[in-house]
Amino acid sequence: MGEGPDNHWPVILVEKDNAPWNEMKKRLKEEAKRACGLLGYDGELTFLQYGGVFPVDSGHEAKIEREKLSNWAKHRLH
Secondary structure, eight states: OOOOGGGOOOEEEEEOOSSOHHHHHHHHHHHHHHHHHHHTOOSOOEEEEESSOOOEETTEEEEEOHHHHHHHHHHHHO
């Protein structure tokens, strides 16, 4: 993992949940750091909580519409 095309960096979006976001984010960062260590990645990851359920393609209910999520994240980060 690392910077992608056009200097993009990893962002992990999490669907809204009843758990307190700060606690969830802390736990996710700890787990992600361990996993990234196994992959040799020591850069930063950004975590954002998405306010609803992820948008999915109506024809493929399990296919998440990543482009919509990407645009949402870009607006949140800039």
